[in-house]
Amino acid sequence: MMRQVIYALALGIVVSYYFFGWGIVLQIVLGVITAVAVESAFLAFRGRDIISSISDGSIILTAILLAISIPNIAPWWVIIVGISFAIIFGKQLYGGLGNNLFNPAMLGYVFLLISYPLQMSTWPINFLSFDQALEVVFNLSNIDAISGATRLDEIKNSLSLSNSIKQLEIHFPSQVWINVGFFFGGLYLLFRKIISWHIPVSFLVGIVITSVLLWISNVDLYIPMQNHIMLGGTMLGAFFIATDPVSASTTINGRIIYGFLIGVLIVIIRTFGGYPDGIAFAVLLMNMTVPLIDVYTQPKVFGQ
Amino acid sequence: MSNYSFKGGIVIKNPYLVNKVEIIQASLPKKIILPLQKFDGKAKPCVSVGDYVLVGQVVASTESGFDVSSHASISGVVLSIDTQDIVHKSGFKFQCITIKSDGEDKWIDNKGGNVDFLHYSKETLVGIIQKSGIVGMGGAGFPTHVKINKVLDCHTLIINGTECEPGVMCDDALMQFYPKEIILGIEILLYICGADRAIIAIEDDKQAAYQALLTVNRNDRININQIPTKYTSGAEKLLIKALLDIEILSGGFAINEGIICQNISTTKAVFDAVINHKPLVSRIVTVTGDGVYPNNFEVRLGASFEHLISMTSPNTKEHNYRMGGMMMGIDVVDINMPIGKTTSAIFVNNKVSEPIVQECIRCGQCSEVCPIGLLPQQLYWYIKSKNFEKALNYNLPDCIECACCDYVCPSHIPLVSYFSFAKTFSKQQTIEQNKVNTARERFKYREYRLERNKLERAQVMLDKKKALKEKMAKEQFQKQKITEAIQRVKQAKDKI
Numbered sequence: 001m002m003r004q005v006i007y008a009l010a011l012g013i014v015v016s017y018y019f020f021g022w023g024i025v026l027q028i029v030l031g032v033i034t035a036v037a038v039e040s041a042f043l044a045f046r047g048r049d050i051i052s053s054i055s056d057g058s059i060i061l062t063a064i065l066l067a068i069s070i071p072n073i074a075p076w077w078v079i080i081v082g083i084s085f086a087i088i089f090g091k092q093l094y095g096g097l098g099n100n101l102f103n104p105a106m107l108g109y110v111f112l113l114i115s116y117p118l119q120m121s122t123w124p125i126n127f128l129s130f131d132q133a134l135e136v137v138f139n140l141s142n143i144d145a146i147s148g149a150t151r152l153d154e155i156k157n158s159l160s161l162s163n164s165i166k167q168l169e170i171h172f173p174s175q176v177w178i179n180v181g182f183f184f185g186g187l188y189l190l191f192r193k194i195i196s197w198h199i200p201v202s203f204l205v206g207i208v209i210t211s212v213l214l215w216i217s218n219v220d221l222y223i224p225m226q227n228h229i230m231l232g233g234t235m236l237g238a239f240f241i242a243t244d245p246v247s248a249s250t251t252i253n254g255r256i257i258y259g260f261l262i263g264v265l266i267v268i269i270r271t272f273g274g275y276p277d278g279i280a281f282a283v284l285l286m287n288m289t290v291p292l293i294d295v296y297t298q299p300k301v302f303g304q
Numbered sequence: 305m306s307n308y309s310f311k312g313g314i315v316i317k318n319p320y321l322v323n324k325v326e327i328i329q330a331s332l333p334k335k336i337i338l339p340l341q342k343f344d345g346k347a348k349p350c351v352s353v354g355d356y357v358l359v360g361q362v363v364a365s366t367e368s369g370f371d372v373s374s375h376a377s378i379s380g381v382v383l384s385i386d387t388q389d390i391v392h393k394s395g396f397k398f399q400c401i402t403i404k405s406d407g408e409d410k411w412i413d414n415k416g417g418n419v420d421f422l423h424y425s426k427e428t429l430v431g432i433i434q435k436s437g438i439v440g441m442g443g444a445g446f447p448t449h450v451k452i453n454k455v456l457d458c459h460t461l462i463i464n465g466t467e468c469e470p471g472v473m474c475d476d477a478l479m480q481f482y483p484k485e486i487i488l489g490i491e492i493l494l495y496i497c498g499a500d501r502a503i504i505a506i507e508d509d510k511q512a513a514y515q516a517l518l519t520v521n522r523n524d525r526i527n528i529n530q531i532p533t534k535y536t537s538g539a540e541k542l543l544i545k546a547l548l549d550i551e552i553l554s555g556g557f558a559i560n561e562g563i564i565c566q567n568i569s570t571t572k573a574v575f576d577a578v579i580n581h582k583p584l585v586s587r588i589v590t591v592t593g594d595g596v597y598p599n600n601f602e603v604r605l606g607a608s609f610e611h612l613i614s615m616t617s618p619n620t621k622e623h624n625y626r627m628g629g630m631m632m633g634i635d636v637v638d639i640n641m642p643i644g645k646t647t648s649a650i651f652v653n654n655k656v657s658e659p660i661v662q663e664c665i666r667c668g669q670c671s672e673v674c675p676i677g678l679l680p681q682q683l684y685w686y687i688k689s690k691n692f693e694k695a696l697n698y699n700l701p702d703c704i705e706c707a708c709c710d711y712v713c714p715s716h717i718p719l720v721s722y723f724s725f726a727k728t729f730s731k732q733q734t735i736e737q738n739k740v741n742t743a744r745e746r747f748k749y750r751e752y753r754l755e756r757n758k759l760e761r762a763q764v765m766l767d768k769k770k771a772l773k774e775k776m777a778k779e780q781f782q783k784q785k786i787t788e789a790i791q792r793v794k795q796a797k798d799k800i
Contacts, residue, residue: 001667001714052660052662056662058665096663097662097663097665098663098664098665098666098715099663196668196672245665245666245667245668246665246666248666250666250668250671250679250681250682251668251671251679252671252672255668294679294682298679298698299671299677299678299679300677301554301676301677301678301699301702302310302311302541302542302545302551302554302675302676302677302702303541303551303552303553303554303555303556303676303702304553304554304699304702
């Protein structure tokens, strides 16, 4: 099951590689190696069976999700620190697979975002060759020329310079294509019935409703709906992150509420918050409410 | 086709497809074991060891109105009457009669047959059904005469021919080969319970059976209704929901809504009993699984599983055996145990290594397939942390143990085992709790009694004291009166 999710991620990763080059590959390799090492060490420490835990693929999925969420020119230690935190504090301290309250990848992401804001906000602007990527990631030389802020960041910054939305040139940047890649990956998951439609659909509906409402209230100030949908990590969040079964709600109605509120929170955090993208925060916030949602959305029992 | 449905359930493709459904007459067993286990009452053996019995002869008669008779299914000599292990969920031993065959297959004289059932009164028919040893042959084994007799105003009789468990095909075969008998059996049941109509429910993958019944049915009170092939549609309450869109309340019974459900095999047995005066001595059993070529056998009750399996030439691998369906059946440890009235199938499966149980990842697939609308993973979580009370609050007692959740669980967690364990445990706990409560009540009453006695005694003392006081006061008063009188006399004397 987890393996299918990893396969579905491939398309988005390939698109990302097409635009930004080898950085993402390096991050994934580093992330997976660290994840397996940390997980094995911890399982050995706890006296659990290592092979069966590693082979279920969940830990590799966590590593890949975190690796593709962080900037792919982030220094090598960022992913290592992030994934170690994610596994130890996000998963193993709760008792391993199935017991964690929070989405480990997002916990790692937020930890990195808060601790290393500079490293977490620079993105490459060009395709990086393998050599260039190695140089940047392992800090062999400093290449400022190839990095820049994300589109959402860019929009936000220019808005704060009191430019109106209309004055901003909205391109179809690389991020849109990456989002398209993850969208089709998500469709594959839906088609294979690995995930149910409830969370992704309500997630996107939440984004659409909130952003349209904001946009109607002030056309000049707020980002239009299509930008919310197509920029940032929206599709990755909708199909791959919010749908993590362990930390999501388990009832049908609960999932709809859960996904919808994540969507709403994302737009609010993106618009009013200090961080460019709000997926990680929104997901973690909603993770906290899952036990409550689950209690109040129990299905009707036959004959009662 | 019925327009209604119920939530959940799973579609399982029959894993052991056969292109032809037929009924093979099984050879006479050398020995039979007849368990006398029933519900409340116990049928009492009316033969003794060494007696010679004929096929169809009553070997255990009923005493309570809740019980049915048992009949010898082969002719021969009674070997023993003792308690033995049989395949049963409880794991208890039951009293059994063992008969050794003489190889003759001699029947009792069953006094003709082919009579018009309308000549009988309803009570007589109920009596015949009871004396013929007919119980629900679908699995639960509830005595048929009790079900049809209890009714006050039954409007619908549902005949369950869904056979929703994949692999089982004994009812399918029965419907294909005995459609006339089944229809007549239903007419008898209709006559007894006075229902307006009968609905035969057949899953839509059993077209041959459907056509067979359709061609012979001339009775416009009997509808033949196809329902979508989905597992757990054979469960009584869900079947009623799928056919009539009536939801039987949790803890309630179909009869409260004026509905009676009967298994299709039971109708055939009713026909045999009423029309042919033939008691229930045999049934059709499906032998299937990946260890054998699937077949239906008409076999005498009490024959061993081994007897049946030996006729199917199983492959040479090691096998697991399972009685009933592959979803809800019971594992058979010893295949020398007997086939009973409710044995619909026996699965002979090659032994495979058990899948490794992994942690629950809360994927929620179990709650999607649960036909009752429970949250199995939540229940599992509470039971695992021994929080039985919480599990009960999450409607654990409503679980019908259909094993849909087990089937879809990607982590291979044996959820139903957890649930049945918790049910038994909480039942046990309730019993213990009741004992504690009774003891506490008794203690409280004792305290109360002692207190009451004390108060009573105090009251008595008080009364006595009061009486004494009054008496003293009275005496005082009298004394005073006397003194006054004396004084008056004195004064009078003085005056004089």
